[in-house]
Amino acid sequence: MARLVRICAVIYLATACASACAAQDLRVPDSAVAGEETSISTTGSGKATFYLAGPGVSRKNQVALGEQIRLTAQDLGDAGYYLAILCSETCRSASFYVRAGKPASLSFIVHPSRVPVAQNEAVNGVALPFDQYRNLVLAPVIVNFQLKAKDASLFSRAVPTQNGVAWFRTASGKSAGALLVVASLDELTTRRAVQQVASEACNLRITGQRTKTGILVQTEPVHDCSGNVLPDGTIVTFSATGPEGRDTVDAPIKQGIARAQMDSSGATTISVASGVVMGNEIRVGAQP
Amino acid sequence: MKPSTKFVPRFHFSLFLAGILLLVPALNSYAADAAVEVQLDVKKAAPRAIEELTERGILRDYRFAWTSMAQALQFNTFDPLEGPFSGEAKRWLRQTVTSQQQSGLSHRYRDQNHRVEAVFYSPEGDVVELHDTAQYHLQILDGEKNIHDENVVVHYVVLMTPGADRWTIRQLQAVPQF
Numbered sequence: 001m002a003r004l005v006r007i008c009a010v011i012y013l014a015t016a017c018a019s020a021c022a023a024q025d026l027r028v029p030d031s032a033v034a035g036e037e038t039s040i041s042t043t044g045s046g047k048a049t050f051y052l053a054g055p056g057v058s059r060k061n062q063v064a065l066g067e068q069i070r071l072t073a074q075d076l077g078d079a080g081y082y083l084a085i086l087c088s089e090t091c092r093s094a095s096f097y098v099r100a101g102k103p104a105s106l107s108f109i110v111h112p113s114r115v116p117v118a119q120n121e122a123v124n125g126v127a128l129p130f131d132q133y134r135n136l137v138l139a140p141v142i143v144n145f146q147l148k149a150k151d152a153s154l155f156s157r158a159v160p161t162q163n164g165v166a167w168f169r170t171a172s173g174k175s176a177g178a179l180l181v182v183a184s185l186d187e188l189t190t191r192r193a194v195q196q197v198a199s200e201a202c203n204l205r206i207t208g209q210r211t212k213t214g215i216l217v218q219t220e221p222v223h224d225c226s227g228n229v230l231p232d233g234t235i236v237t238f239s240a241t242g243p244e245g246r247d248t249v250d251a252p253i254k255q256g257i258a259r260a261q262m263d264s265s266g267a268t269t270i271s272v273a274s275g276v277v278m279g280n281e282i283r284v285g286a287q288p
Numbered sequence: 289m290k291p292s293t294k295f296v297p298r299f300h301f302s303l304f305l306a307g308i309l310l311l312v313p314a315l316n317s318y319a320a321d322a323a324v325e326v327q328l329d330v331k332k333a334a335p336r337a338i339e340e341l342t343e344r345g346i347l348r349d350y351r352f353a354w355t356s357m358a359q360a361l362q363f364n365t366f367d368p369l370e371g372p373f374s375g376e377a378k379r380w381l382r383q384t385v386t387s388q389q390q391s392g393l394s395h396r397y398r399d400q401n402h403r404v405e406a407v408f409y410s411p412e413g414d415v416v417e418l419h420d421t422a423q424y425h426l427q428i429l430d431g432e433k434n435i436h437d438e439n440v441v442v443h444y445v446v447l448m449t450p451g452a453d454r455w456t457i458r459q460l461q462a463v464p465q466f
Contacts, residue, residue, distance in 0.1 A: 053395070053428055081442050081462035091435045093436050109414060111412040
C-alpha cells in the first residue's frame with residue numbers, strides 16, 4: 001500500500017513538473033520611458049493571448065510563446081502603472097512602471113497679472129515640467145526664474161523641482177510698467193507678463209481757489225512713494241466743511257491730477273484722501 | 289362609467305416599481321462611493337496652508353473621482369469622467385475606455401483605501417499636489433473571464449485644480465515610489 005502511494009506521488013509530481021515546465025511566463029522591462037519602445041520576453045511554447053492594461057491602453061492580441069512581444073511608443077505614451085498578462089491555459093501577469101521622459105514643455109502660472117510697485121512677496125510663480133506626452137516630470141530638474149523690467153534684471157533664482165514643481169515668490173519692482181517673468185529649463189523658456197502699477201499715493205497735496213461759482217480744488221501731480229504717477233481713473237476724494245455743512249466729491253485722476261468744483265460761499269476747510277492715504281488740508285475764505 | 293377597481297392596485301404597483309428603478313442607481317452609486325476610503329493629511333502642504341473647508345472639498349472630490357473612475361472602467365462608459373477629471377487625466381481615462389471598448393476588457397476596483405498627503409499647495413491656491421498610497425483589489429476581465437485578480441498598492445502623484453464648484457483631477461500618474 002505504501003509503495004502504491006509513493007508511485008502515485010511520483011506520478012503526480014512528474015505531471016505537475018511537466019505542466020509547470022511547459023507553462024508560459026513573461027519578463028517585463030525593469031524600467032521603461034514614456035513614448036519609447038520596449039519589449040516583453042516570454043517563455044513556453046504554443047500560442048497565448050497577451051493583454052496590456054495601463055493608462056490610455058487596453059491591448060489584446062495573440063502571441064507565440066517563447067518570442068518577444070514588442071510594445072510600441074503608442075502603447076507606452078502615458079507614464080504610470082502597467083500590467084502585462086499572458087493567458088493560455090492559465091494566466092500569468094507582471095507589472096511595471098513607465099516613467100516620464102525628458103522635459104519638453106513648461107507650464108508656468110504667474111500671479112497676479114497686475115501688481116502695485118514695491119510690495120513684498122507680491123509676485124509668485126509656479127512651474128511644472130512635462131514631457132512630450134504631457135506626463136509630469138518627477139525627476140528633479142533646475143528651473144531658472146527671472147524677473148525683468150525695462151531690460152533690467154530684478155530677480156533671478158535657480159530652483160530645483162520637488163515632486164515635479166518649482167516655485168518662487170518675490171517683491172514687485174520699483175517702477176510702473178511691464179514686468180517680464182521668465183521660467184527657463186535648458187532650452188525651454190516660458191514668458192509671462194505682469195503689469196506693475198503705481199502704489200498708494202504719497203505726499204498727497206491740494207491747492208484751492210475761489211471762483212464765481214464756488215471753489216476749484218485740485219491736487220498737485222499725484223505720485224506714489226517711488227515717484228510713479230498714479231494711473232488715470234484712480235479716485236481722489238475731496239471733503240469740504242463750511243457753514244453750509246459737509247460736502248464730499250469723488251474725482252478721478254486725469255494725467256496725474258484730480259480736480260473738483262465745490263459749492264460753498266462761506267469760509268471752507270477742504271481735505272483730500274486717496275484710498276487709505278490722507279493729504280493736506282486747506283482753508284478757503286468766504287466769498288467777498 | 290364605473291372606474292375599474294383593478295386600476296388602483298396596478299397604479300400603486302407601477303409607482304412602487306418606478307421608485308425602485310429610480311432608487312437602484314442611487315444606491316449603487318452610494319455603495320460604490322462608500323467603498324472608497326480616503327484619508328487626507330494636509331499638514332505638510334506648502335507654501336500655502338490648506339484651510340479646513342478646502343480640505344473637505346478636496347477630500348470629497350477626490351473620493352468621488354475614484355468612484356467615477358471605477359465606474360467608467362468597469363462599465364466602459366465616458367459619462368462618469370465628465371466633471372471629476374480634466375486635462376491629461378481626462379484624456380487618458382477616455383482613451384482607456386475607448387481602448388477597453390475595442391478589446392473587450394474591463395477593470396473592477398474593490399475595497400479602495402487611499403492614504404493621501406498634500407505635499408504642495410500653490411501660493412494662490414490654484415493647484416494642489418497630492419501623494420496617494422492607494423490600496424485596492426484589482427480585477428481585470430476579458431468579457432466575463434477573469435484574467436487578473438490581486439490586491440495591489442500603487443502610489444499616485446495627483447494634481448488637482450479648483451473649478452467653479454469642485455476640485456478636478458488634472459494629472460493622475462502612478463509611480464513606483466514617492
